Amino acid sequence: MSFDVRTQRAAPPPGEPIRAMVVLGTRPEAIKLAPVVRAMAESAAFEPIVVNSGQHREMLEQMLDMLGLDVRIDLAVMRERQRLSELTSRLVSGLDRAIRTHRPELVIVQGDTTTALCGALAASYEKVPTAHVEAGLRTRNLDNPFPEEINRQIIGRIARWHFAPTARAAAHLEAEGVPARQVTVTGNTVIDNLLWILAQGKGSPAFRTGRRKLLVTLHRRESQGSHMRGIARTLRRLADRGDSEVVLPLHKSPAVQESLLPELGGHEHITITEPLGYADFVATLAQCDLVLTDSGGVQEEAPTLGKPVLVLRATTERPEAVEAGVARLVGTDAEDLFTIASELLDDPGEYQRMAGAVNPFGDGRAAGRVLSELARDCVRPTGVPAAIIESPRPPGEEMVSIDGFEHGVH
Ligand code: UD1
Ligand code: UDP
Numbered sequence: 119m120s121f122d123v124r125t126q127r128a129a130p131p132p133g134e135p136i137r138a139m140v141v142l143g144t145r146p147e148a149i150k151l152a153p154v155v156r157a158m159a160e161s162a163a164f165e166p167i168v169v170n171s172g173q174h175r176e177m178l179e180q181m182l183d184m185l186g187l188d189v190r191i192d193l194a195v196m197r198e199r200q201r202l203s204e205l206t207s208r209l210v211s212g213l214d215r216a217i218r219t220h221r222p223e224l225v226i227v228q229g230d231t232t233t234a235l236c237g238a239l240a241a242s243y244e245k246v247p248t249a250h251v252e253a254g255l256r257t258r259n260l261d262n263p264f265p266e267e268i269n270r271q272i273i274g275r276i277a278r279w280h281f282a283p284t285a286r287a288a289a290h291l292e293a294e295g296v297p298a299r300q301v302t303v304t305g306n307t308v309i310d311n312l313l314w315i316l317a318q319g320k321g322s323p324a325f326r327t328g329r330r331k332l333l334v335t336l337h338r339r340e341s342q343g344s345h346m347r348g349i350a351r352t353l354r355r356l357a358d359r360g361d362s363e364v365v366l367p368l369h370k371s372p373a374v375q376e377s378l379l380p381e382l383g384g385h386e387h388i389t390i391t392e393p394l395g396y397a398d399f400v401a402t403l404a405q406c407d408l409v410l411t412d413s414g415g416v417q418e419e420a421p422t423l424g425k426p427v428l429v430l431r432a433t434t435e436r437p438e439a440v441e442a443g444v445a446r447l448v449g450t451d452a453e454d455l456f457t458i459a460s461e462l463l464d465d466p467g468e469y470q471r472m473a474g475a476v477n478p479f480g481d482g483r484a485a486g487r488v489l490s491e492l493a494r495d496c497v498r499p500t501g502v503p504a505a506i507i508e509s510p511r512p513p514g515e516e517m518v519s520i521d522g523f524e525h526g527v528h
Contacts, residue, residue, distance in 0.1 A: 135165040136496050138249075139222035139241075141213060142187075143171030143195075143233030146308075146415045148178055149396060150252060151228050152185035153310035153485035159186075163493050169216050171209055171233040172196050177370050181396045185311070191216050199372055202232060202265060209236035217244045223496065227273065228252055228307075229414070230266035238276045247278035249492060251307060254280060254287030255414075255435035262433045264340045279495065281488050283479055284438055304487040305480020308418045312400065313482040321397030323405040326389060329363040330463055332356065333406040335413045336430065337369040341450075342377050348452035349430055350381035353410070356459055357387040364388045365402060407469075408462055410455075417445060424475030426462060428455065438478035443471065 138158060142151050158164035168187055170178065172194040182189060193212035195205060213236055217225065225241035227234040228251040238248045250273050260267050271294075274280065280296055282288035283306035291301050315321070325331045334353060336346055357364050366382065368375060368390050382388050394402060400419070403409065409420045409427045417436050420427045427445040439445035448455050462469050 141237035143173030321401030346377035426472035
């Protein structure tokens with residue numbers, strides 16, 4: 119066991135890399151943890167042990183290779199339409215087994231999925247400290263997003279290291295009593311990955327025509343059913359305009375498909391695709407004119423590419439993009455959605471006001487900051503510094519200018 123109870127710190131044996139179990143199970147976790155895993159694989163200071171919980175199957179497996187994720191353990195927990203309680207119990211026992219078998223010095227989880235919650239729980243039951251990437255996002259509404267707000271608040275109580283993407287997220291944690299020394303503002307690793315994939319120049323857009331290009335993604339549990347059907351009918355009205363093409367890479371969730379397909383099928387200006395590979399999705403995002411989404415990750419990626427985003431939700435835990443002017447929280451009213459989307463399509467001035475590229479979520483160097491902080495805080499009994507990785511630029515000026523938030527860096 120390599121957890122020093124006295125110091126409450128991970129303590130790898132002298133001279134050996136820090137064994138970090140990286141737990142992921144859904145598409146966004148793979149995308150947002152891949153930069154951390156790649157940076158660890160390049161660093162002599164860390165040994166990443168990637169666990170795929172298998173919460174998602176096809177949507178995750180289609181991107182593991184491209185993201186450079188070499189999975190050591192696959193728990194394969196996905197079952198069609200399984201209840202959250204079944205998923206949770208399979209995950210906690212599977213992750214507990216993985217932790218007891220591999221005895222990592224620390225466990226890394228990301229975001230607010232059931233996999234992340236169970237990774238943090240299983241680690242804490244085994245007294246292994248947890249690092250939480252993308253910590254501190256809050257709506258403070260336990261029903262929205264559900265169950266993600268519950269999950270991230272619980273992880274916030276358990277984690278040893280809190281990697282907040284923005285100063286606002288860090289402030290949320292401190293307001294909840296997390297000591298400032300346990301919180302690091304890093305930027306969001308999704309930007310690291312976005313810049314990485316853009317630099318490769320791979321991927322083909324899914325749009326087929328020269329019409330105005332609307333990219334849509336929808337999946338949130340709290341929207342499934344009547345709200346999602348209402349959005350779908352509005353998308354059909356937008357496609358009926360004749361000057362626009364809607365591309366919707368359809369989530370694999372049966373509940374999402376049942377809500378959307380009856381309303382959207384068979385329209386000549388609506389293209390429904392399988393979930394796109396990451397490079398293809400980013401190429402599609404880069405080509406589109408307007409994004410309509412309830413996705414967290416897409417809300418973060420679109421501003422970097424200067425794409426106006428209509429957030430198809432009642433709340434957002436990412437108000438930074440709204441404040442920057444590139445995103446609008448549309449709410450749940452279908453008529454409002456039609457009015458706002460039509461205005462953007464018809465009024466070039468309004469469109470340009472939203473389309474300026476801004477990046478409130480990071481500078482693409484978040485993974486390095488995560489590793490630096492972990493290496494600094496992992497005690498080596500010999501006193502040998504663990505960090506053999508590039509140190510981040512001095513905190514302060516850089517993150518404040520990205521975030522525009524006065525509190526600065528911790
Ligand atoms: C999950 C996360 C959500 C995240 C989203 C990303 C939870 C509670 N929710 O939501 O935070 O934003 O992933 O997409 O952790 N399915 C497949 N193949 C797949 C993936 C899903 O068939 O590759 C089907 C299965 O029937 C599964 C269902 O979709 O039971 C729902 O998947 P689940 O992971 O439970 O929730 P999501 O809605 O995808
Ligand atoms: N994404 C993708 N293919 C798709 C749709 C989305 O690769 O067909 C990527 C997208 O770039 C973003 C992430 O998936 O990084 C968002 O995942 P999702 O919307 O499923 O989850 P959320 O971010 O809402 O948790």
